[in-house]
Amino acid sequence: MHIAIVGSGYVGLVSGACFAEMGMNVTCIDIDEKKVSNLNKGIIPIYEPGLEEMIIRNKNDERISFTTDLTSCINNMEVVFIAVGTPPNEDGSADLKHVLTVAHTVGRSMNKYMVIVTKSTVPVGTSFKVRKVIQAELDKRNLDIEFDIVSNPEFLKEGVAIKDFMSPDRVVVGVESEKAKQIMSKLYRPFLLNNFRVIFMDVPSSEMTKYAANAMLATRISFMNDIANLCELVGANVDMVRKGIGSDLRIGNKFLYPGSGYGGSCFPKDVKALIHTGKENGYNMRVIKAVEEVNEIQKKIVFEKLKKLFNGDLKDKMVAIWGLSFKPDTDDMREAPSLVVIESLLKEKANVIVYDPVAMNECKRLIGDKVIYAKDMYEATVDVDALLLLTEWKQFRMPSWKVVKKAMKGNVVIDGRNIYDEFELQREGLILKGIGRG
Ligand SMILES: NC(=O)c1ccc[n+]([C@@H]2O[C@H](COP(=O)([O-])OP(=O)(O)OC[C@H]3O[C@@H](n4cnc5c(N)ncnc54)[C@H](O)[C@@H]3O)[C@@H](O)[C@H]2O)c1
Incomplete structure (x- = not known):
């Protein structure tokens, strides 16, 4: 089976590599030359565990190739996946220009039946827009070619994307024809030999499923952040409360961790887009609006705690940050809480030194020399007044507090992910502040 994946970002590359790994013939297309x-040349543009090896292996076996030219290869394809970005517009709506550009190219160049799959996260109605654009291009060429559109949102998590794609909890597919359903079944069967977990549905429901899933997960995070903030005021410990409620099977223990807010390329933009879809349809998405409001405040919580500890004066203070990516095991810093914290610190005229195992280059690309880049996690702590933990990378989980205390000038540690033990730090003469530990 020959398939095209248009857009070679986090989703496109992982999907392409995994389909190739299962024996499909994959062409990845991107406009970025x-x-x-x-x-x-075998240089992978993103950090995702296991991806590099998988791409190189399949490239050597000629099951995956890369090009900028969709037009010249499209008629070899049975299926074309659209996996380009859908960033937020100023008003919060999803910007569909990349998706629709691909649809125009497809319509202008296809000469035979194929299935066009929207894998990008898109608002309800977008796959129908894709169909309209393709049909209009075919009409311009007086061609009567049958084609199918399919919605197949992606649920992979950066950091464990390969595992998620190779063994998904479920695959959601919105289809309109039996023919497309058969082709999509054939594509996903190798991933789900033991238990075929493809949920077929209509196209609008499939598109909505992706937003509902992300909005639900974001809601759990904001809900726990609200509970954590209240815990501090009333003298309760949110770590205990989390365990207490997470053991209830109706609730479950996932996505109940308070912290410095959700970030990344998905939750913030998808929450905004869902609010916008509500507005467009005359419906006020009250819950999800509150989720977003809590998150905006929470992104600043570590900074606010620090400022309070220094009696409102952070001028010329030296502050170290461990962790820049929005979560561990990725170099993705889109909407990362670290960016908000850094910006707030710089506004107060503090000096900032940072360390992250893989996101240093991405940070340099985004903010340049506004901060100092340390060579390792301990170098970042030399002569600093305070240390902030923002991303719970494994290497930050059990540091030598002796070494840290010796290196630091001050003694304040703020744990934005609640991974450290207060007593361990106290033993070394450090003061620890977490989130929601009253
Ligand atoms: N990143 C995630 O964890 C994740 C998870 C699930 C769903 N999604 C969704 O998948 C989509 C892609 O996300 P991503 O993180 O992979 O984006 P990304 O920004 O990493 O990659 C998008 C790629 O598309 C390319 N592109 C843009 N216009 C193009 C065109 N006309 N032709 C060919 N290539 C083009 C860009 O150059 C870029 O390389 C988004 O809608 C996102 O919401 C992302």
């Missing part, structure tokens, strides 16, 4: 040229 540098990215494609690097991929052809």
Whole structure:
């Protein structure tokens, strides 16, 4: 089976590599010439555990290739996946220009039946827009070609994307024809040999499922952050409360961790887009609006705690940050809480030194030399007044507090992910503040 994946970002590359791993013939297409040229040299543009090896292996076996030219290869394809970005517009709605550009190219160049799959996260109605654009292009060429549109939102998590794609909890597919359903079944069967977990549904429901899933997960995080903030005021410990409620099977223990707010390329933009879809349809999405409001405040919580500890004066203070990516095992810093904390610190005229195992280059690309870049996690703590933990990378989980205390000038540690033990730090003469530990 020959398939095209248009868009070689986190989703496109992982999907492409995994389909190739299962024996499919995959062509990855991207408009970014540098990215494609690097991929052809075996240079992978993103950090995702296991991805590099998988791409190189399948490239050597000629099951995956990279090009900027969709037009010239499209008629070899049975299926074309659209996996381009859908960033937020100013008003919070999803920007569909990349998705629709691909639809135009498909319509202008296809000469035979194929299935066009929207894998990007798109608001309800977008796959129908894709169909309209393709049909209009075919009409311009006086061609009567049958094609199918399918919605197949992606649920992979950055950091464990390969595992998620190779063994998904479920695959959601919105289809309109039996023919497309058969083709999509054939595509996903190798991933789900033991238990075929593809949920077929209509296209709008499939598109909505993705937003509802992300909105639900974001809600759990904001809910726990609200509970954590209240715990502090009333003298309760949110770590205990989390365990207490997470053991209830109706609630479950996932996504109940308070912290410095959710970030990344999905939750913030998808929550905004869902609010916007509500507005467009005359419906006020009250719960999800509150989720977003809590998150905006929570992104600043570590900074506010620090400021309070220094009696409102952070001028010329030296502050170290451990962790820049929005979560561990990725270099993705889109909407990362670290960016908000850094910006707030710099506004107060504090000096900032940072360390992250993989996101240092991404940070340099985004904010340049506004901060100092340490060579390792301990170098970041030398002569600093305070240390902030923002991303719970494994290497930050059990540091030598002796070494840290010796290196630091001050003694304040703020744990934005609640992974440290207060007594352990106290023993070394450090003061620890977490989230929701009253
Ligand atoms: N990143 C995630 O964890 C994740 C998870 C699930 C769903 N999604 C969704 O998947 C989509 C892609 O996300 P991503 O994180 O992979 O984005 P990304 O920004 O990492 O990659 C998008 C790629 O598309 C390319 N592109 C843009 N226009 C193009 C065009 N006309 N032709 C060819 N290539 C083009 C860009 O150059 C870029 O390389 C988004 O809608 C996102 O919401 C992302």
